[in-house]
Structures are given as structure tokens and as C-alpha cells.
Amino acid sequence: MRGTAAAVWLVRRLAAAVAIVFGVVTLTFVVIHLAPGSPFLPGPDRPVDPRVIAALVHRWGLDQPITTQYLRYLRGLLHGDFGFAFSQGITVAQALAAAIPNTLLLAATALVLDLGGGLFIGLLQAARARRTTDVALGNATLFIYSVPTFWLGLVLVFVFSIWLRWLPPTGTTTPGAYESLSFLGRIGDRLLHLILPACTLGLVGAAGTARFQRAALLETLGRDFIRTARAKGLAERRVLLVHALRNALLPFITLVGVSLPFLLTGSVLIEDVFSWPGMGRLATDAVLARDHSLVTAVAIVASTLVVTGSLVADLLYAVADPRIRAREAS
């Protein structure tokens, strides 16, 4: 009985996820098509005759009513055809295939820094509550959290790439050298390129997570069961790490779910600052170029990732907290 209820809940959530993604696709398609501009406008380096532009618009069906274009797009989607990315000169599928792994790598690394760093700092602050360490870390995290992400990125580039010359400022690999590196060398090269963008994205997230985690831990540390644990003579480290942290982790799991959209939206700016060839940079280029197919496809992928992240967080929450399992089952 409990298993059936869980399955129903899961199916309901999946159906909602599909509906959300469909809604995002429709909204994005309509908005980008209604936005003024065209993928075929003549540019400063392309003084093309307006008749040629008109022919291109007709050739790609952009002069048809938006409903016709939308239905054609949906038909294509059903056949796995995302269309052609005019701003990239390749198919949308090829553009996404090149960009998604880079964004996932960046987002995953930043997520580890965000959650791991945030958890550690929050723990440290809670353990040293209202002491110098707590105040110093509190101010530091508040400062980093208040700083615009792209500004932090630019500062890190200036310090670590231009001034100290320790880390590469752009890209994912060292052009001209990467191909000649050994397997380990290639991994090292990629890691070096990953440090600045991942730290920029992860630091801001970690600052927020730390403040959140500190508050959750302090609240837990004031509860009766913690007093009981201390009365039993348990070491403070054990009280903190085993009893308090475990109970303060529930809201942390929710944070994991909401961190994913933050990382994806944050990566739009960060990928631009570090010329990181992921979905964020692809989306920026596509929007500026009015690349309808690519913008819509990026929205599909991003919304799918966010909805999936949220679903996974809900599942983890249910696994971690028996009360939630019971509530969902009923």
C-alpha cells in the first residue's frame, strides 16, 4: 500500500515536471519569436542586400505565422530534431552536445564547493558561535554573498591570471599544448582551467550555504536532545557532528535542490566572463543573435535539469525524513 502511494506520488511529480518543461518551451518559443530582431539581419561586416535577407528568412520559414512555426518545431522535437543553430553554424543538437558536458562539469564542481565549503564554514561558525572566528567568517561570507558574481570573477582573473599568472583566465584547455599532454596532463590542464570559474560560482554559493547552515545548526544546538546528549557526557565534537549536524541536514537537502537553478543561471554570467563554452555562453550568444531554435533548446535543457534537480531533492528529503514519507504516503 505504501509502495503504491509512493509510485502515485512519483508519477504525479513526473507529470508535473513534463508540464513545466512544456510550459517553459512554449513560453520561450513565443517570447523569443515576438522579440524584435532577426537571425539574418545584416551586420557591420555583412552588408547584405535586403532581398537576400528576405530570401533567407523565407527559406527557413521565419516569415510564417508563429503558430505554424511552433507546430513545426514541436513536430521536429518529437522526431528528436532541435533545428539549426544559425548563430553557431551547426545543428542545435551538435551545439548542445558540445556545451552540456562543460556546463555540467562546471556546475557539479561549483556545487561541491558550494555545499562542501558552505557546510564546513557553517559548522565552524556554529561551533565558534559569537566568537572572533564566527564574526570574521560571518562578515566574510556576507561580503562574498553581496558581491555580484561576474565582478568576483573579474577580480579573480585580474589577481590570479594577469597579476600572479598562476591560472588561465579563459577556456577549458590550453590551446596548442593540450593535445600534446599525456592523459594525466590533460586532466591537470582541465582542472587548472576549471579552478577560477568553479571557485567564482562556488564561493558565492558557499557563502549563502554557510549562513543558512550556521542558522540551522544554532537552532538545533538549542534543542532538548542536544542538552541530553551533552548531559550524557558526550564530547562536544560528537554532539556537533553526529547529533546536531544530522538533524540540521534536512533543510540542507532542500538547499541542494534550489542550488541547481542558481548554478545554471549563475553560469550564464560566469561562462561569459571566463569564456567557458557551456550552455550559459551558448544561451547568451543565441539570445543576442535571435537564434530561435537554440534559445528554445537551451530552455528545454535548463528547465529539465532544474525540474530533475528539484525532484531528486524531494526524493532525498523523503528518504531522509520518515515524517515526510508518511505524509506523502497518506
Added chain:
Amino acid sequence: MRLRASLSVLAVLTVALGCSRRGGCSGDYCGTVVFVTGNNPKSLLPAVIDNAGARDIVDQLFLKLADIGMSENTIGDADFVPELANRWEWDDPKTLVFHLDPRARWQDGVPVTANDVAFSFDAYRDPAVGAAAENALAKISSVTVRDSATAVFRFREHYPTAFYDAVYQMWILPQHLLAQVPRTDWLTAAFGQHPVGDGPYRFVSWVPGQTIELAADSTFFLGRPHLRHLIWKIVSGTAAALSSVVAGQADALEYLGSPANIEMARKAPQLTLYPYRGSSYAYLELNLRANGDSTRPHPVLGDREVRRALTMALDRKAIVASVFGTYAKVPPGPMPQFWSIWDSTIQTIPFDSAGAARLLGARGWRPGPDGIRVKDGQRLSVEIAVTSTSALRQQLARLIQAQWRAVGVDAQVQPLDQNLLLGRVAAGRFDAVFQGFNADPTPASGILQHWVRGAPDHYSHYQNDDFDRLVALAGSGSVTPAQSAADWRSAMNILNADAPGIWLAAPDNVAAISSRIAGVRIRPDSWWSQVWTWRIPADRLIDRDRAVR
């Protein structure tokens, strides 16, 4: 313990990075040069390229029949350099015959023939292809094949830049690889992603949005290129490009931009700066017709005297110095520094704010209660559209706004995204717009593109029969080069007097290039066209240059 672990990770990383396969390349034909660019090419099929970044790469992959020399002289054929054609002659003033170099080969081994030349001309002129050069080839009536090594160009008329038109805009295309591809599909053709050319470099790889790599063709018939590999690193903009080159990730950036950028590059010990004549110019284009209604004159800018007053009100030298430092000049017309018609004797409207105020007053524009002039209840207000991604242009716009304000003109600066701005300008929905162009070497193309009646980009709606006549005369084959120069000067005097635009800046270009590269020559119209003659002396090679891939 933790410190030991951290040090171990660092050590592994260091060892890993050191684990390159040490290459054995040494001598005069090694070297990998990394160019950094903010332009992301969409295709490398020459007929459909649409930005300077793609052009730079296509220049290495494909040849023209001949190319313009370092003098940038577009008149006649004396200053052109043979490429696919090893010689040419004029059968009569309207018939030009090219003889192809018999050594020329496509990189798949097929010889380059006159059929390729005729095929290329036909393709560039085909509206289905959408080539940017289509209009530039309009004065050529036909290209025919006399024999496999001889192509004959026939012109509709004789004119001074006929040879330039025949060769400059058209990279020759391989008929055997493209004839079967429908021309409506050239924009998306696979050939554009894996091109086969006939130039000094062959295509190796393209990682979308990241890098494009070329390798030297050691059998190139005009001489083996010294640099073994060329890589274009694609970044998101000028700031990222600058940081790449300053940090040593890239070797060459063709345009540094602002004085602050130039100073930053100057401080990088591994870079040498190369100033060269600028190929771009920026100006404020004024719409002489009402915003959004081209049937009516613009209530403010339709008046020639008001336009002159607006020009007069601006201390353009001070504005340009404020934004570009010493790295730009105020042009004497809509022209870059490297055009032959750049002439300090052209008459321009001088800075005279008192005179501007008098002129506006004389046209009935009287100061209102807030200092902004008013005429018949209408405020003297102009909206300046500017692309939101250009900090330099926005800075220029703010300075103009401040100086106009001093004579009672209200300027509203409207930053718009490039696509939206282009759409508005094409539809005539603007008062004034910041324009900036990278120009061809010939003034004929730029002026004819924008300022004569019926021009494709005739956004200002400027019309003056005398100007049109002089421009036509300057490009006519019936006048001498000296007379042509005089006609251009007279045409510019008329354009300046009518003030359909306010010419603001013609920047000097400064490139930053790794000091280990020797023999650097930069042609202003096509920065990297001479790269195949650059080299890295053996004693300056770094690991990247020696590495074997």
C-alpha cells in the same frame, strides 16, 4: 596531515602537467601561434562568411586570384600580388584575362582550374547563396573559361578599381566539392565546417565555440609556411581576449581597443605592440526623415542648418581624446585612416559652440525654461541609439549628450542590443544612431553602401545630386587618378557641409603579438593575411612550438 595531503595533490597536478610528450620539432618550420578572437565563425565556406573572424581563417585556407599589396592601393593592378593567377593582362579596357599558376592544387590533390574561377563568380553572384560580396561584383558581366588555366573577366564598364573588384572579394571555390551542394544550403553546408582549400594552411579541427586549428601545407606552391600550426581561440569578448593574450594563453590579438587595454598589454613582458593604420571608423548617423515615417522630414534633423549646428557644438577632438587618448583621429569624413581619400584639406565643420547656439537661435530654436531649446512648442530633443555591448560608444554618446546640453540640445542616450538596433535602423525608427564599420580598402564600397541615393544601407536618407554625381565621377574610368582624388575631395566637402552624419573617430589599430614571433607584417584591411610569412626563430621556440600532436 592535511597540509601533506594538499601538497601531494599539488605535486600530482604539477607532475601531470609536466607529462607532455616532448616534441622533436626544431628548426625553421616549427611554431604554433594562438590567435584570440571574439568572433565566433558560423561557417568557413568563403562565400557565406559574415564576420572578420571567419575572414581571418578563410584567408589562410583559400586563395584569391591576386590580393591587394601592403600599399592598399586599389587603383589599377600594379600594387596587387599574384596568388592563384601568376599573371594577367587586359585584352581591352573591359576584358581582363587571368592565367592560373599550374602548380596550384586543392588540398585533396585536384588541380585548381579556370572552371573553379567561373564557378566561384557564378556562386558569389547567386542570390540563393547570400554572399556579402554579391553587390561588389555587379560591374562584372561574365567570367568565362578560355582553357583550363585561363579565366576571362568581362566588365560592364571600364573603371579604376575594376581589378580590385575582380579579385578582392572572391576567394576561389572548389567546384568539384561544391557543385552538388544546393546553393540554398550553403549557409549550413558540411563543407563550411570541414573546408578543403588551396591556401597555405589546411583545416584540422573545429571545436564549436572554443578553437579552430589549421596546419601548414608543406607543399604550398607559393612557399612553405614557417608556422606549423595556427589556432584560433574563441572567447566571449574584448576583455576575455585581452586577458588571454596578457596571461600568455594566446599569442596574438589584432585590436586592443581602449588606451587602458593598450597600456595593460604594453606591460606584459612577452608581448610586442604593433600599431598600424586603422580600418574602422565611427560616426553618429542622423536620420533626415521622421523617426518611423520616411515620408516626412525629421522635425529637427531634417533641417540642414540644425545638423550643422549640432556638429559645430561638438568639440570632437576633445571627445575622441577623452575616449581613445592618442589612439584615434577625428576623420575628415566617413572614412578610416587607411583609405587613400583621407585628406587633411577636406573642409570640415569646426568646433564653435557659440556659433552653434547662434545658428540654432536663427532657426527659431529658443532656450526654454529648463535650458533646452524649443520651437513651436517642440523641444530640441534627439534620441541617440547605441549598441548596449559597446562601452566605448556609450562613453562617446554620453560626452555628446553633455556637450549638446551646453547649447540647449536634449540628447537621450538609448542603449539597445545589437540585433534590436539593426532592426530599428533598417526600419528607419531612429533619430541618431552610432555606427561603426570595418571598411574595405576602397572608398567606393563604403560610400556607395551608405550615402548615395538608393544605397543598400541608405539609413540617413541623405540626398544630394551633386554629391552623387561626384562620387560616380570619382569612380569612373574616364578620369585620371589625380582627378579622381579631386572628385572624392569635392564630394566629401559637400557631404560635410550637409552634415548627414557627425564623424567622430577613426582609431589607430594596435595589435599585441608574442615577441617570439619574427617577420610580423600586418595589412590594415585583413590583419592576419600575411601570417604565412611569419616565423619563429629556432632559439625562441617554446614547448608549444615544438610539441608534436
